Amino acid sequence: MTELRLVELSAKTIVAVNNLSLKPGQEQFLAPVSYGIAATVANPLTVWQRVVLDGDEVVGFVSANFDPDAPEEHFRSILWRINVDADDQGRGVGRFAVESLVEEARARGFHHVNVMYEAGEDGPEIFFHRVGFTPIGETAYAEVIAEIRVTD
Numbered sequence: 001m002t003e004l005r006l007v008e009l010s011a012k013t014i015v016a017v018n019n020l021s022l023k024p025g026q027e028q029f030l031a032p033v034s035y036g037i038a039a040t041v042a043n044p045l046t047v048w049q050r051v052v053l054d055g056d057e058v059v060g061f062v063s064a065n066f067d068p069d070a071p072e073e074h075f076r077s078i079l080w081r082i083n084v085d086a087d088d089q090g091r092g093v094g095r096f097a098v099e100s101l102v103e104e105a106r107a108r109g110f111h112h113v114n115v116m117y118e119a120g121e122d123g124p125e126i127f128f129h130r131v132g133f134t135p136i137g138e139t140a141y142a143e144v145i146a147e148i149r150v151t152d
């Protein structure tokens with residue numbers, strides 16, 4: 001693996017991002033209900049989306065929202081979507097994306113990053129635990145709400 005880096009989503013990368021593949025069984029964990037709801041209330045100015053490149057190859061995508069005025073606390077600094085191409089999973093790409101997101105949250109003055117996910121085999125639960133998220137609650141749709149505290 002060459003050095004991973006983040007770039008903004010652009011016309012150059014969007015097709016590859018849309019074509020990021022999943023491993024069998026992962027598709028059911030991709031869009032929990034609350035993500036859709038959050039997306040409808042999001043201000044495009046607060047959205048942070050980055051493509052992860054390994055050399056010139058698109059290997060992942062991460063999307064988050066930073067909005068201090070979001071009505072619900074756990075939507076103020078939130079990881080919405082993280083995808084690593086099936087062929088590139090298990091090599092630290094996801095961890096790199098989350099660490100980059102935490103750095104962005106810190107730079108913007110947030111003290112936490114939240115995520116919501118569905119628990120279950122084949123889902124991202126273990127990954128989120130391994131990279132530092134701790135469960136703090138549950139949504140009305142029984143998704144786990146988890147959090148990383150951002151230290152100064």
Ligand SMILES: CC(C)(COP(=O)(O)OP(=O)(O)OC[C@H]1O[C@@H](n2cnc3c(N)ncnc32)[C@H](O)[C@@H]1OP(=O)(O)O)[C@@H](O)C(=O)NCCC(=O)NCCS
Nearest residue numbers: 026081082083084089090091092093094095124126127130
């Ligand atoms: C979840 C996902 C982003 C993880 O990305 P990744 O690049 O494979 O993860 P990493 O290689 O950075 O793994 C980080 C840690 O999590 C662990 N991990 C990741 N996936 C795991 C799994 N399925 N089971 C057990 N451990 C797992 C790794 O072993 C690693 O642990 P360590 O660093 O402590 O040794 C990726 O599997 C994916 O894109 N899944 C499909 C989409 C999805 O479900 N997204 C989340 C909801 S939006």
